[in-house]
Amino acid sequence: xxxxxxxxxxxxxxxxxxxxxxxxxxxxxxxxxxxxxxxxxxxxxxxxxxxxxxxxxxxxxxxxxxxxxxxxxxxxxxxxxxxxxxxxxxxxxxxxxxxxxxxxxxxxxxxxxxxxxxxxxxxxxxxxxxxxxxxxxxxxxxxxxxxxxxxxxxxxxxxxxxxxxxxxxxxxxxxxxxx
Amino acid sequence: xxxxxxxxxxxxxxxxxxxxxxxxxxxxxxxxxxxxxxxxxxxxxxxxxxxxxxxxxxxxxxxxxxxxxxxxxxxxxxx
Numbered sequence: 332x333x334x335x336x337x338x339x340x341x342x343x344x345x346x347x348x349x350x351x352x353x354x355x356x357x358x359x360x361x362x363x364x365x366x367x368x369x370x371x372x373x374x375x376x377x378x379x380x381x382x383x384x385x386x387x388x389x390x391x392x393x394x395x396x397x398x399x400x401x402x403x404x405x406x407x408x409x410x411x412x413x414x415x416x417x418x419x420x421x422x423x424x425x426x427x428x429x430x431x432x433x434x435x436x437x438x439x440x441x442x443x444x445x446x447x448x449x450x451x452x453x454x455x456x457x458x459x460x461x462x463x464x465x466x467x468x469x470x471x472x473x474x475x476x477x478x479x480x481x482x483x484x485x486x487x488x489x490x491x492x493x494x495x496x497x498x499x500x501x502x503x504x505x506x507x508x509x510x
Numbered sequence: 511x512x513x514x515x516x517x518x519x520x521x522x523x524x525x526x527x528x529x530x531x532x533x534x535x536x537x538x539x540x541x542x543x544x545x546x547x548x549x550x551x552x553x554x555x556x557x558x559x560x561x562x563x564x565x566x567x568x569x570x571x572x573x574x575x576x577x578x579x580x581x582x583x584x585x586x587x588x589x
Contacts, residue, residue: 508551510541 336424343421350415354408361404365393381472382457395459402455403448410441427500435493442486449479514574517546520565535560 364371369387377384388396417434425431450473457472464470521531532542535557544550545557558569565572 505551508544508549510537510545510550510553510557 339426340422340424343418347415347418347422350411350418354411354415357404357408357411358401361400362397365397365400368393368396376460381474382461382470384460388460389463392460392463395462396456399452399455399459402452403445406441406445406448410438410445413437413441427496427503429497429500432493432497432500435489435496439486439489439493442482442489446479446483446486449482450475512576514576515545515548515550515572516574517542517561517572520567520571524565524567526565531561531564534564 373384413434417431417438420426420428420431420434453474454471457470461468461470521528528542528546529539532539535542537557545553553573558572561572562569
């Protein structure tokens with residue numbers, strides 16, 4: 332038992348470090364991607380957003396794209412921050428406590444938020460990338476894919492898991508306080 | 511909590527120290543303290559049995575039911 336606790340602590344420390352790096356990488360990569368968009372192939376973005384990107388994007392379009400992409404990126408950053416906190420708690424030996432249950436609740440909330448952010452960011456991004464087009468050629472696209480629905484489904488599962496963990500925490504406290 | 515633990519009263523009557531009772535009963539001093547301060551959520555029959563045996567008393571000497579509403583009224587009357 333002690334050995335598995337040590338293993339949890341060791342891996343939690345490593346994962347917490349990786350998550351700390353990811354927390355800062357998410358906004359950096361987002362900003363760098365759009366700032367260097369003219370040097371990168373944008374076929375993937377065109378396919379995902381269903382908008383044509385014929386030539387180089389002006390700076391204003393790229394800045395608006397950054398703002399639109401920061402919505403889901405911000406939600407991802409929040410999710411990574413919650414995970415970092417969760418692994419920090421595991422590292423301190425807190426496994427079935429109110430704080431860890433709170434982290435699971437927050438993770439479920441993050442997935443619900445990511446669904447909303449994803450649905451909102453597509454029209455915003457498509458508008459940002461076509462706003463410099465002449466009137467009549469500007470586009471707003473809407474998209475709802477299976478990854479969005481998966482996030483919603485996993486979020487609901489995590490919410491139930493958080494309830495189960497809260498019950499587990501109550502039972503463990505009951506056992507601790509039974510003399 | 512309407513069940514009050516009167517373990518400290520019984521310990522004083524028997525002239526026994528907490529750590530001595532904890533040792534005799536086979537529980538930790540911390541757990542006995544949880545019991546004494548009324549923070550325990552449950553008491554095992556085996557623990558109660560051992561406490562009563564070593565303190566030469568009945569469960570009713572250690573555990574007392576106090577109606578929380580009545581207790582509150584009594585406190586108001588006193589003031």
